[in-house]
Amino acid sequence: MSNLDKLKKIDWKSVDWQSELKQNINSIDSLKHYIDLSEDEEEMLREVVGQHPMNIPRYYLSLLNEYDTNDPIRKLALPSEDELIVAGSMGETTKDPYGDDKHNKGNGVLHKYPYSALIVATDYCSMYCRHCFRKAIVGLPNDKTVENFQRAATYIREHKEITNVIISGGDPLLINTRRIKKILESLVDIDHVNYVRIGTRTPVVYPMRFFDDDLLKCFEEFNKHKTLYLPTHFNHANEITNIAKEAVLRIRQTGVTVNNQAVLLEGVNDSASDIENLMNGLVTIGVNPYYLYQCMPVSRVRHHFQVPLKKGIDIVDEAKLRLDGYAKRFKFIMGHDIGKIEICGRISDKLILKQIHSRPEEPENASRMMVMALDDKVGWLDDMREISL
Numbered sequence: 001m002s003n004l005d006k007l008k009k010i011d012w013k014s015v016d017w018q019s020e021l022k023q024n025i026n027s028i029d030s031l032k033h034y035i036d037l038s039e040d041e042e043e044m045l046r047e048v049v050g051q052h053p054m055n056i057p058r059y060y061l062s063l064l065n066e067y068d069t070n071d072p073i074r075k076l077a078l079p080s081e082d083e084l085i086v087a088g089s090m091g092e093t094t095k096d097p098y099g100d101d102k103h104n105k106g107n108g109v110l111h112k113y114p115y116s117a118l119i120v121a122t123d124y125c126s127m128y129c130r131h132c133f134r135k136a137i138v139g140l141p142n143d144k145t146v147e148n149f150q151r152a153a154t155y156i157r158e159h160k161e162i163t164n165v166i167i168s169g170g171d172p173l174l175i176n177t178r179r180i181k182k183i184l185e186s187l188v189d190i191d192h193v194n195y196v197r198i199g200t201r202t203p204v205v206y207p208m209r210f211f212d213d214d215l216l217k218c219f220e221e222f223n224k225h226k227t228l229y230l231p232t233h234f235n236h237a238n239e240i241t242n243i244a245k246e247a248v249l250r251i252r253q254t255g256v257t258v259n260n261q262a263v264l265l266e267g268v269n270d271s272a273s274d275i276e277n278l279m280n281g282l283v284t285i286g287v288n289p290y291y292l293y294q295c296m297p298v299s300r301v302r303h304h305f306q307v308p309l310k311k312g313i314d315i316v317d318e319a320k321l322r323l324d325g326y327a328k329r330f331k332f333i334m335g336h337d338i339g340k341i342e343i344c345g346r347i348s349d350k351l352i353l354k355q356i357h358s359r360p361e362e363p364e365n366a367s368r369m370m371v372m373a374l375d376d377k378v379g380w381l382d383d384m385r386e387i388s389l
Contacts, residue, residue, distance in 0.1 A: 004034045007062035011244050017208045018176070021126065024068030025056040031078075035066060048079040052135055055128040060205045063238060072236040072268045076129055078334040083130065107151050113339075114161045114360045119152050121183065122170035126206035130384045131265055131305045132183065133296040133335075153186040160192045166231075168199040168218075174206075179216045184222045195227040203232045203258070204239050207247035231259045231290065236269050237277040245285045252286050259290040262330075264312050265305045265321060266295075272318035277321070279327040289330035292316065296335065297380045313346050329354075336381050339365065349374045350389065353381075 015192070025031050028046050031054070037045065058075045064078075065071040105111050143145065156162050160184055165187055171359040202209045210216065222228050230251055234240060251258055260282050263268065269278060279289045296308040307315070320328045332343040339358040344354065351374040358365040372384040 002034075002066075002114050004062065004064070004066055007034070007058050010058070012059050012208045013211050013246070015208055017206070017212060020058070020208060021174070023058050024126070025058065025061060025282060026054055028054075031056075034061060035064075035078075038127060043079045044084075045079050047287055048083045049128060051355050052079075052083065053128055054079055055125065055187070056074070057126050057206050059208065059243075063241065070267065073238055075233060075265075075268050076131065078110065079130065080304065082102045083300040084302040085151075086299050105155060107147055107155075109152050111159070111162075112356050112359065115163045116166060117156050117159070117162045117164075118166040118168050119149070120169055121149075121167050122175055124168065124174050125171040126174055127211075129201070129205075131263060131268075131295060131298075131301050133298050133301070134258065135298055135300060149183050149186055151189070156187070156193065157190050163192060163194045164197065165193055166197045166199055171200050172198055173200040173201060173202045173209055173215075177218060180215065181218045184228075185220065188205050188222060188225050191345065193226065195229060196222075197229045197231055199231050199334050200235040203230075203244055203247050203251070204233060204234050205341040207241075207243045210247040210250050216250055216254050218255050225256040228256050229259060232287065233262065234282060234287070235262050235265060236274065237281045240278075240281040240285060247284050257288065258287075260330075261291040261293060262289075263293045263295055263305075264307050264332075266307050266313070268305070268313060272309070272322070275315060275319035276322045276327075279323055279330065283327045286345050291333045293332050294312050294332070294334045294379070297382075302352055303378070308377055308378055308379050309343065309351060310346065310349075310374055310378075313343060316343075317345065331345065334381060338362070338381075341370075341381065346374055347389075350387065351384065 025034065028042060028049060030035075031037070031045075032042070060073065064073045068074070108120040110120065112118070116210055117339075156165060167183060175183075184196065187193055198199055236243075236323060248258055262269070262278060264275075269275060275292070282289050293310060294309065295301065297306065316332045334341040334343060334353075338355070339362075340356050342354045342356050344352040351372040353370040354373060355365050355368050355370065371387055371389045372381070373387050374384065378384050
């Protein structure tokens, strides 16, 4: 039996989630323990990991098909030589596609839209996803995470236009439960905050976290006073395992609503069947399809993961033809520097967009419609010119 096969036999519900983090695969040497690599592959991967670190939970690695180089789990978790590409035919790349730096208020607070404040609680994740749009932050030394959550809570308290708070990262559920409880307690009595979101990929890549009863009690208690949502990030139906399903059920039993924000990714979920299976799988386990993001033009991501918009629209339209009402509720979205933009569809080579959020200094742009010239290659708003319908 191979070492990878041995991982598949582990009862992940019984492992201690904090101790198991120490078993993560975070070096090429540890990866070779489970995956056969040629000398050329090993040399290339060492170069990639030098640019962006690798971190893979043993649980998530156990989902991989080692005999299939096109396996979606492999592409999401393992480094690739394509990450060495920083420029190419898809267009320009950036380290900050969402404009985080422009809206950084210090101490981990990002305040882009008047009504939402995002707190970068940690730069650590249980897995460093290869398509991450915060590759310039996650797993690397930086000054953008929260140092003093009470100071962050004071900022929120003083800005009464803030109606909701997103606790993000990294992955905030990799923080110990005691600290998560303190973070939530600091927000519970701020009257103008209607609800709180915790953005996390742990149900997907590290579901054993939710077999910590203290964490679930923390969720349940907070949800009695203020509504708590958990946006998560399933990208492929292969990630919807029995233990992920059970983890989601345990979350839902606390009264917390679980929504999903997927990313359309070349070679991972870039077919109508992939999207159909993903969305049907989500509603089956009680997760609400919320957004399907266009992959951002991130350096070391765009040129191997971004699907051209024309192809992406056709994939989404075909998938929605097959999906029932709840499964097709998701919006196809660009998370752009100017605000969130819904990709509504196309009329021949004319792309129809609707801006659904805008910067506070440009409120008139919210809800505006845009028509852009579309060709077979463009993948981002900045690649196109606006035209009349």
